[in-house]
Amino acid sequence: FSPREVMDLQAGLYGVPKRQRQTMEILEALGLEDKADIYSRSLSGGMRRRLLVAKALVHSPPVVVLDEPTAGVDVELRQSLWEYMKMLNDAGTTILLTTHYLEEAQEMCDEIAIINHGEIVAQDSTSALLARLDRKEARITVDRDLNALPDGLSGPGVDAAIENGREILVRFPPSQVQMGGLLDAVKTAGLQITDLSTRETDLEEIFVALTTSAAQTGLIPTAADPQAGPLEKSRTQPRP
Known part of the structure; x- marks a missing residue:
């Protein structure tokens, strides 16, 4: 069977009327429109994976479970897939995603659960999860070489x-130290700031902290930590 025929067969099994089928729309979203009429077994491994995802979407399910859907997929097709998933999510489809691409999870998901050795060690909204590790990084460039740090660049x-x-x-921990105070300390030392960049905590840092001894020593609260408070559920349909 060709991908088009496979999709039509799958839609028929779910009782989707022909006039309501979105075969080519789904194949196009997954980068398979130019392969719609070739023999499916001639597809590459990555294309076969995408065809499996396409088959799962033929009947417009209310919940879609995706297990590593972008593994082995190039960047352009990955972006195309997630644009389509976002469109489905905005239309009300709940998407459950398992992935090792932490940047992808951080960008796409409203709520994230982190599993370590088969145990959920954290589950929260993405924003609340990122806030658990109270840390921010600032890189300040000044107008001359430094022999010592300016006074005032200290604090908890x-x-x-x-x-x-x-x-x-x-x-520094942004909940305890203000960025403005750090910049004032540099200016008070008679230095002119020529460049400034900041970096927020990302999901990779959270993941490492939760799945290593850092979580056990209380640096950040885990799902089992009573100080973590109740888990917050996303009010919107969770994105992939």
């Missing part, structure tokens, strides 16, 4: 270091 949990002569790398 603040870690500052000189890099490349004119750069100050500061890691």
